[in-house]
Amino acid sequence: MDTHALQELIACVNRVTETGDVGLTLADEMAKPLSDAQRDWDDEDTESSRVLGVFYFYRYLAAHDRTDMLIAVQVLMPCLLYEDMALPPDMLPFLADFGVCEAELLREDARSSPDPALAERAVFAWQRIVMATEDGHPQREERERALWRALRLLAARRGDTAHLDRAAAAARAGLVPQGHRDRLTTCHELLLALEERYEATGDAEDHEASLRCAEELAVYAHGSARDAVGCSLLFSFGEKLYQRFLRDPNTTDLRRAIGFLQGSVEFPGPQLPTRLLVLSRVLSLWSAAARDPGIVTEAIARAEQAEKLIQRNHKDYPLVEWHIASLYFARYGTTHSGEDLDRAAAAIVEATLCLPREPRATALHSDIAFAQYERTENSEYLSRVLKLRERVLRKLPGDDGFSRADALYSLSQAQMRWYERMGSFWHLDNAVDNGRAALDLVARTDVRRRQKFLCGLGDVHMARFTMRSERDALPEAIHLFREAVADAPDACLPLALLAAALGCRYKLTRDITDLDKSIAAGERALEFASARQRADILRDLSVARRLRFGGTGDATDLDRARAGVAEALALPALPARARIRMNLEQAELASLSSAHPAERLSAFEAIVELLPEVGLSSPYHEDREFMLSVHAGLGAKAADAAVAANRPDRALELLEKARGILADTMPAPGWRGTRATTARHLCRNATRGPIVTVSAVETGGLALLVTPSGVHPVALPGLRLHKARARHKALEMALASGACDDVLDVLTWLWHTVARPVLEALTAAGWQGSRLWWCPVGVMSLFPLHAAGDGHDGVMDRVVSSYLPTVRSLPAERRRSASPGKALVVAMSRTPGQASLLGAASEANSLSRLLSATVLHNEQATRDAVLTALPSTRIIHFACHAHADTREPTRSRLLLHDQPLTPRDLPFGLDADLAYLSACATSDVLFLGADEATHITGAFHLAGFRHVIGTHWRIDDLAAADIADHFYTVIAAHGPDHAAQALHAATAELRRAHPERPDLWASHLHVGP
Secondary structure, X not given: OOHHHHHHHHHHHHHHHHHOOHHHHHOHHHHHHHHHHHXXXXXXXXHHHHHHHHHHHHHHHHHOOHHHHHHHHHHHHHHHHHOOOOOOHHHHHHHHHHHHHHHHHHHHHHHOOOOHHHHHHHHHHHHHHHHHOOOOOOOHHHHHHHHHHHHHHHHHHOOOOHHHHHHHHHHHHOOOOOOOOOHHHXXXXXXXXXXXXXXXXXXXXXXXXXXXXXXXXXXHHHOOOOOHHHHHHHHHHHHHHHHHHHHOOOHHHHHHXXXXXXXXXXXOOOOHHHHHHHHHHHHHHHHHHHOOOHHHHHHHHHHHHHHHHOOOOOOOHHHHHHHHHHHHHHHHHHHOOHHHHHHHHHHHHHHHHHOOOOHHHHHHHHHHHHHHHHHHOOHHHHHXXXXXXXXXXXXXXXXXXXXXXXXXXXXXXXXXXXXXXXXOHHHHHHHHHHHHHHHHHOOOOOHHHHHHHHHHHHHHHHHHHHHHOOOOHHHHHHHHHHHHHHHOOOOHHHHHHHHHHHHHHHHHHOOHHHHHHHHHHHHHHHHOOOHHHHHHHHHHHHHHHHHHHHHHOOHHHHHHHHHHHHHHHOOOOOOHHHHHHHHHHHHHHHHOOOOOHHHHHHHHHHHHHHHHHHHOOOOOHHHHHHHHHHOOOHHHHHHHHHHHOOOHHHHHHHHHHOOOOOHHHOOOOOOOOOOOOOHHHHHHHHHHOOEEEEEEEOOEEEEEEEEXXXXXXXXXXXXXXXXXXXXXXXXXXXXXXXXXXXXXXXXXXXXXXXXXXXXXXXXXXXXXXOEEEEEEOHHHHHOOHHHOEOOOOEHHHHOEEEEOOOHHHOOOOOOOOOOOOOEEEEEOOOOOOOOOOHHHHHHHHHHHHHHOOEEEEHHHOOHHHHHHHHHHOOEEEEEOOEEOOOOOHHHOEEOOOOOOEOHXXXXXXXXXXXXXXXXXOOOOOOHHHHHHOOOHHHXXXXXXXXXXXXXXXXXXXXXXXHHHHXXXXXXXXXXXXXXXXXXXXXXXXXXXXXXXXXXXXXXXXXXXX
């Protein structure tokens, strides 16, 4: 736990103890330490648990929020059950009520093990429960009996069963013959003695003997009235049949158990919830044995009937909720209903509140959270899964290889997904190790689990191959998938995975036999596929057949590929993400023939329409960023398809619809552009000068010249996507090493490949203006297009450049006074944990002199101070460090004195003129997320700043100060609407002084009109 947060909580608890003022726990300044402590809480650290639990208990006393009470109970439970620790007396009754279930589970665990230490742990827990239970409590006697049973169990584990043996012998000797009037009474006494000894020893012979007694009593009760005694006897026999089934599975026992247990729930009483729970458990087992999922519905009904009869502090409440969660989660596997999954999630949370150390409940919680992640792509679920699965591994006994294998497999799969989401190499490496460890623990005879583990580890190696280009991973994956197929030749998943992996190998080897084997495996997988599996298999088959057509020219493959895609697209309730994948394959098939441009365009139109549904499916911004980044580049492909179909206007419309999707969800009050995406409306934005979109796909680049007269495409054949990525990598390496000649080489390539063809096309069309707006797409947004040139001619020599995140984001023209308005400077010469910025003070002095700006310097520049000033500020200048989070751009931040400022913090709807971000790489993103422009520069523009000055990369802070001084000299004279011209003049001046240093003059860019 965070040490600083813990110390603050301790200090607050001590003040409450001294003053009696529990309201101190509700103070605003306690919110952050409480949040930090709760985030890092580990139930193994009982001292920290005691502090955190007492704090929450005091909060409950102050505000009477039941959530605080439940958290206090969860956190303090280990302190009661596992440690001889003093706890607040007022808290003890609550803890005792909620702790009985875990204490009883400890006793059950001890019954299944010969280890006396487990029995000692159960005795200790029950002693603490009894100590915490007040005299006169309605459950006091029952808890004392539970302690007595735990003590008898401990005695038996230590070899002392004499008392139990004597009781059983006396009861057996007292059993009278059948037909005697006392037969039922003596039979019941023998039943109780045998049950007691079985509870302590686990002797199967005692269980069989007690079962015979219970059967005799149940037969009598079955023909009698359903009263409390009769139902108790029916339950006793039904439960024992269930217990025997668990020991030695026999469906006859299970079927008979259901009949007797159903009879036992006909009479109300305090034991009814327990009987309903056992009946529900037996029904769920019968559902699996009979392969009848409909029986699960009856099991759910019985469990929910029990749930309605009990309160949260009932001893069976956690078990009922745990069982309900398992039932709904099992049914979710069949129905894939979001309602079933949500109900399972809610129930398991309730269960684990009272069972924080029960690894089986925690394992189910993690499995449900993983299903929630797969359904929603919400990263919060995945983060929770990792924590829960690591906790399961810590809690499992060292000798429980079966459960440990499951836990390692589950953790491996979660770590792989975390790598896919966050790019953490450590997690993928650990996923390999944990997946291998899980496989090593599973027996070869356990075919079902071994097949699952083989496929899971193979998936991890495929992630290594596809995402990290580790070629040695592909043969390893294929080997694992083949093993899984050999173990289960009629299972769909191994065959489908093997087919996909062989298809990947063909792309490396061009060995046509790989495609033949891939198609054969895929066709066989289809024979066993469920409705939900068919779409992905049909897609992989289509890809393999399309590739084989390319190698052999056999039109049969092409026809069958088209038929497979059509079949998949016709499947009912096909998820949007799957539909996008199928439409992409449809487009690829159409691209094989120049006779089908309309079909290819139609496929991309369908894809673009689906993007908002996929990208905005989560309520969380970072999840939306991720989902849209997964589908990055589709707009560029759609535009290429439209141009190929001779529809440039449609190309622009599709490009706009596929980009800026997140921006369109932002609040609208400060929006001064247009949300329209028709070409006619978009061309109106180009009245002040042409807007040029630049995109790259594998077949070549495309520029769309947006002018008032229409949309004019310009082919850029040298701008292939893989070449653009390689050039950007070269630019990054050159900047990192200070190799300015290599930076100049990239700018020369940009000039000859992109900028000069665009400017020549504009000139040929009769354009003679001096203002141009670049609207780069994907990887092209990472290049300084405004600085392209070969040293003799270049963009800066011909036009003043600005950038737009989307064509529709260009603000409308307006009239405003040339007076700059209120200005604010945030100058961080010294930032905690960062290098000093010598130029920050110079920039602040310059703005103070030129614009009479207010300056927040160093310690004054807090996050709250900046956010408070923003709404009334017309010009804001940041001279500070920045951190660009290229994977999740909205986590990028400007580093202030206390807390960073991120794009998420900005208030939208501002009516401001200029934001100047003189900081490191404020426009940097991965090309995967570039289409959303959610970096810091784009965020200030969307927040309502008409003009934003940002940077592609960090530059020398003294050079940055020179650019800022030159820039603001123009702004002071002519106003913020001359921002583009002012930046152009400032950077051109620096280029004239240092033509060999593009790292100084090529970084700054202007966004806006």
